[in-house]
Amino acid sequence: MRRNWNGKLTEKDVTPESVYLNRRNLIAGAGVAGLGLAGLGLGSMGGSPAEAAPQGLKPNSFEDITNYNNYYEFGTGKEDPARYADALTLAPWSVTIDGMVDKPGTYGLEDILKGKQIEERIYRLRCVEAWSMVIPWNGFELASLLKEVGVQSGAKYVAFETALRPDEMRGVSRRVLDWPYREGLRLDEAMHPLTLLATGVYGRDLLGQNGAPLRLVVPWKYGFKSIKSIVRITVQKEQPFTSWKDANHREYGFYSNVNPEVSHPRWSQATERVIGGGLRSRRETDMFNGYGEEVAHLYKGLDLKANY
Ligand SMILES: Nc1nc2c(c(=O)[nH]1)N[C@H]1C(S)=C(S)[C@@H](COP(=O)(O)O)O[C@H]1N2
Numbered sequence: 001m002r003r004n005w006n007g008k009l010t011e012k013d014v015t016p017e018s019v020y021l022n023r024r025n026l027i028a029g030a031g032v033a034g035l036g037l038a039g040l041g042l043g044s045m046g047g048s049p050a051e052a053a054p055q056g057l058k059p060n061s062f063e064d065i066t067n068y069n070n071y072y073e074f075g076t077g078k079e080d081p082a083r084y085a086d087a088l089t090l091a092p093w094s095v096t097i098d099g100m101v102d103k104p105g106t107y108g109l110e111d112i113l114k115g116k117q118i119e120e121r122i123y124r125l126r127c128v129e130a131w132s133m134v135i136p137w138n139g140f141e142l143a144s145l146l147k148e149v150g151v152q153s154g155a156k157y158v159a160f161e162t163a164l165r166p167d168e169m170r171g172v173s174r175r176v177l178d179w180p181y182r183e184g185l186r187l188d189e190a191m192h193p194l195t196l197l198a199t200g201v202y203g204r205d206l207l208g209q210n211g212a213p214l215r216l217v218v219p220w221k222y223g224f225k226s227i228k229s230i231v232r233i234t235v236q237k238e239q240p241f242t243s244w245k246d247a248n249h250r251e252y253g254f255y256s257n258v259n260p261e262v263s264h265p266r267w268s269q270a271t272e273r274v275i276g277g278g279l280r281s282r283r284e285t286d287m288f289n290g291y292g293e294e295v296a297h298l299y300k301g302l303d304l305k306a307n308y
């Protein structure tokens, strides 16, 4: 039921006891009441025996994950999202899925989540700014949604767009990026089983600062590819417009695969600061952020220096 990549932890290994017990209660409640908004992060997670041992992926605290964020629509400081992102109205939420799909439309989030298997996935998040943390996400594979809407032949890319709400997002009055925040993946990257649409963290609904109610997680790419608070998904032929590449194409490419051998023009990517690991805690950055076994084949024959 639950597949935990790169670490094989079960939820019981990583969840603080109090949260874990609380979650059991929530699940019991959800079974009776059905899945309302309060169940978004949970879905149909069931129990399972905790057999596997941690293998170097020790999740950060809920505190770290929800207080050290990048979400420029709410300000460029790491603490701004925690302070201001609760202004974002999360319900009702809908996502427009269009372009080269058989069933285009604007779908309510409840509709999208119906029948989805919500899994826990413990992934390292490596920001292009050379810091990282480990996050136990809850979510489902993007591929399952794309299969549902039916990708048409000839499609090559998937484009994503974040909500743009000047009344709720105090950071968008400054034109730091060409809003709305936009990202994109090649279709094969989007269909890869590691690529997640997240709805929760530590078994709780996503908070605004983490991209509630629905955000992308692509663990082998720099964090900025993992676009938050998605309102549009477009399947298309052309490589999508992506906000960071548009802002500075010398520093940020379309692929943005984590690569310790390709430096950012202004800093090395060989190592990363471990958030929550103490003042001087660093680790060596892994190729593809440690997911090479799963994804390296996607880039066979591609010059990863030129295609940064
Ligand atoms: N819409 C939007 N998505 C975004 C960002 C942003 O500023 N706006 N920041 C990105 C960056 S740079 C990172 S590192 C991750 C951080 O995710 P987290 O705050 O949930 O850890 O979100 C990414 N997604």
Ligand SMILES: [Mo]
Binding pocket: 070, 126, 127, 128, 129, 222, 223, 224
């Ligand atoms: Mo980032």
